Amino acid sequence: MGAPILIAVGGSGQHTMLSYLRLARLCNLVPARLMTIDADLRQGDSGQPTTASLIEKQARVGFRDKVAWEPVRPLPELNDPQAQTFESLLRPVPGVETDLFSALFNQRQREVRVVTGFHGHPSVAASTFRMFLSDGATGLSKLFKEWISAGGEQRIVVAGSTFGGTGSGVMPVLTSYIKDWCAKKDLKLRLGGVIQVRWFDLGLPDQVTPEDKEKVDVTSHDLERNSSCLVEYYRRNLESMFHNAFLVGHYPHASRKSTGVEQQPEHPHAVNLLAGYVAYQLLHGEELSDTQGLLGLVTPDGSLEQHLHFPFGRSRRPQPLARHIETTNGEIALHQSILNVLSAGPPSGWDVVEPYPPFFSQLVQQSQGSYGGPNNRHTEPAATWNEHFTMQKEALSWLAAVRENSFDIKACQFPEELVPPARDIGKLSVHEPHLWGPLHDVFRTVLRRVQPIEYGDDPGSVIRRSFYTVRQELENFLEDKQRRAQ
Amino acid sequence: MSRDLIWWLLLAALALAAMGLFIADQVQKANQRNILLQGNCEEAAMVEAVRSYKTVVLGLAVLSTVLGVSVSALLTRRLQAELYHGTPGTGRRFTVGVLVSLGVVVAASAIFYLFDRSCLHAAVASEGGLPANVASRVMSLVGNMVPNFWLASTLEVLLVTFLSFFALSRILRLLSGQVARLRRA
Numbered sequence: 001m002g003a004p005i006l007i008a009v010g011g012s013g014q015h016t017m018l019s020y021l022r023l024a025r026l027c028n029l030v031p032a033r034l035m036t037i038d039a040d041l042r043q044g045d046s047g048q049p050t051t052a053s054l055i056e057k058q059a060r061v062g063f064r065d066k067v068a069w070e071p072v073r074p075l076p077e078l079n080d081p082q083a084q085t086f087e088s089l090l091r092p093v094p095g096v097e098t099d100l101f102s103a104l105f106n107q108r109q110r111e112v113r114v115v116t117g118f119h120g121h122p123s124v125a126a127s128t129f130r131m132f133l134s135d136g137a138t139g140l141s142k143l144f145k146e147w148i149s150a151g152g153e154q155r156i157v158v159a160g161s162t163f164g165g166t167g168s169g170v171m172p173v174l175t176s177y178i179k180d181w182c183a184k185k186d187l188k189l190r191l192g193g194v195i196q197v198r199w200f201d202l203g204l205p206d207q208v209t210p211e212d213k214e215k216v217d218v219t220s221h222d223l224e225r226n227s228s229c230l231v232e233y234y235r236r237n238l239e240s241m242f243h244n245a246f247l248v249g250h251y252p253h254a255s256r257k258s259t260g261v262e263q264q265p266e267h268p269h270a271v272n273l274l275a276g277y278v279a280y281q282l283l284h285g286e287e288l289s290d291t292q293g294l295l296g297l298v299t300p301d302g303s304l305e306q307h308l309h310f311p312f313g314r315s316r317r318p319q320p321l322a323r324h325i326e327t328t329n330g331e332i333a334l335h336q337s338i339l340n341v342l343s344a345g346p347p348s349g350w351d352v353v354e355p356y357p358p359f360f361s362q363l364v365q366q367s368q369g370s371y372g373g374p375n376n377r378h379t380e381p382a383a384t385w386n387e388h389f390t391m392q393k394e395a396l397s398w399l400a401a402v403r404e405n406s407f408d409i410k411a412c413q414f415p416e417e418l419v420p421p422a423r424d425i426g427k428l429s430v431h432e433p434h435l436w437g438p439l440h441d442v443f444r445t446v447l448r449r450v451q452p453i454e455y456g457d458d459p460g461s462v463i464r465r466s467f468y469t470v471r472q473e474l475e476n477f478l479e480d481k482q483r484r485a486q
Numbered sequence: 487m488s489r490d491l492i493w494w495l496l497l498a499a500l501a502l503a504a505m506g507l508f509i510a511d512q513v514q515k516a517n518q519r520n521i522l523l524q525g526n527c528e529e530a531a532m533v534e535a536v537r538s539y540k541t542v543v544l545g546l547a548v549l550s551t552v553l554g555v556s557v558s559a560l561l562t563r564r565l566q567a568e569l570y571h572g573t574p575g576t577g578r579r580f581t582v583g584v585l586v587s588l589g590v591v592v593a594a595s596a597i598f599y600l601f602d603r604s605c606l607h608a609a610v611a612s613e614g615g616l617p618a619n620v621a622s623r624v625m626s627l628v629g630n631m632v633p634n635f636w637l638a639s640t641l642e643v644l645l646v647t648f649l650s651f652f653a654l655s656r657i658l659r660l661l662s663g664q665v666a667r668l669r670r671a
């Protein structure tokens with residue numbers, strides 16, 4: 001079976017992908033190959049990071065191994081650099097062609113600045129993406145030439161929404177194209193869909209100037225129109241698009257502030273978390289492997305941490321998300337203490353026994369580094385360790401933000417003992433109680449089993465693999481402890 | 487409770503038990519000597535009592551280092567400074583181990599002195615006992631320079647305890663390093 005592939009289309013697709021990646025961090029999972037399709041892949045200015053930049057960061061820092069990630073701009077070759085609107089891209093010949101173009105697309109659609117996205121116009125997105133495919137679809141060459149493999153079943157999940165512009169317009173075209181391509185090559189494909197239906201009302205930011213008001217590109221009315229039309233379209237055509245799919249949403253709608261045309265920041269929310277989980281199940285799960293058609297509409301509730309299950313420990317038996325969150329808490333305590341030891345420096349010569357487990361000398365030796373604090377950015381292995389550690393803390397902070405942002409729909413109300421408030425995340429005293437034993441005992445037991453000397457000679461890989469082996473060994477330790485307690 | 491913690495606690499308990507048994511045995515022997523002498527403490531008996539006492543105290547000094555080293559190793563296991571504060575170990579755990587050894591040997595020597603019914607009390611008494619320069623020279627390397635029994639004994643116990651602790655700690659450090667390397671291999 002080829003490595004599974006997750007394709008995120010548009011803003012909601014990227015939210016699903018980010019959520020999937022954060023869940024992969026919280027639950028120590030190996031993520032699928034990733035592809036994002038969006039016209040607007042800007043990294044954002046100095047302010048809030050965009051979803052595109054957050055996905056890029058997740059892929060760059062990596063997991064136990066580097067993550068394959070490919071960003072694709074679904075635009076045809078722009079011969080004219082000034083061509084920024086849909087109309088200038090299509091360049092209809094004056095006469096009948098222009099008349100036809102005007103009949104099919106209204107003025108607002110014709111003037112969409114496609115270089116920054118499709119701004120809630122699925123018809124513009126679908127037409128542009130069709131042009132992109134006709135143009136050779138060079139951006140998708142990685143997908144078709146390298147990723148999709150002939151051996152066994154190839155799982156691909158496409159995530160997007162029915163209410164935006166890019167997802168709504170690109171998804172139907174893309175899925176048909178992939179299905180046709182695989183059929184022609186006689187490849188066994190299982191194409192899944194995670195489709196967000198409209199679940200929020202779009203409001204304006206609290207303090208908004210008249211100029212900013214004009215910048216807001218998509219209204220609740222646009223979302224409603226797109227969603228209604230596309231859900232109906234999916235109802236009729238789903239089988240030609242996907243093998244199996246879930247709709248993800250919530251009613252009554254949550255409220256969300258519009259961030260305007262210039263920003264695409266992350267919106268941590270229970271619906272996105274659930275979409276990430278559904279993507280995980282379709283990509284890696286066995287329960288849904290033989291299912292067909294539209295599998296249902298899923299919606300988050302108040303205690304998702306008990307209902308979502310991921311494989312855990314040595315046995316890889318599914319355990320509720322709560323167990324994984326608890327382990328991530330313990331993991332944060334362990335990583336903090338490892339960083340502290342690295343910053344404390346080489347072992348003291350005065351001690352009557354070797355004070356550190358062999359893990360430290362091996363890690364320093366194999367990473368060709370030295371002891372040093374996380375604040376010294378150039379000291380390895382502490383600097384890279386700290387980078388991975390920050391990602392784990394971010395994943396927990398994301399859960400805290402999900403709780404906060406999902407309060408209005410009473411979903412994902414994680415207890416504070418499980419998900420501490422964002423300001424407390426990273427404090428050793430907050431995470432230590434989740435270790436099920438004194439820190440120094442768990443520290444020695446877990447690190448005894450982590451042997452950086454076995455992870456090759458490339459310093460980056462040694463540090464990365466050591467980091468994730470600590471997590472794996474912590475899971476094994478907690479699983480054994482629980483089994484003994486029972 | 488982890489396995490190495492159990493081993494260190496066991497070693498500390500063994501050291502304590504050995505010291506207790508050693509003291510009890512020596513007290514019994516001293517009392518038997520006293521019965522034979524029928525309370526008649528002549529100079530030779532007093533010198534013998536002092537020699538016996540110093541032998542026991544120096545033996546206790548060596549035994550107490552096992553206890554001190556165990557305490558030091560237990561503190562090292564905890565890595566309090568490194569794990570929680572990111573500060574290096576500055577010899578505090580070593581010092582605590584030495585102080586524990588010294589404290590234990592002082593306490594054990596005092597207990598032995600209190601239970602000893604031989605001529606020891608008479609020998610170190612200011613009146614009718616051995617002359618200070620004689621008592622301090624019995625089984626002593628520093629007695630010539632320090633003509634006071636208690637002062638000379640204290641200095642010797644300090645020296646023996648420290649040297650013994652240092653030697654044992656170096657051996658253990660070497661062994662634990664070797665064990666770690668062997669495990670790695």
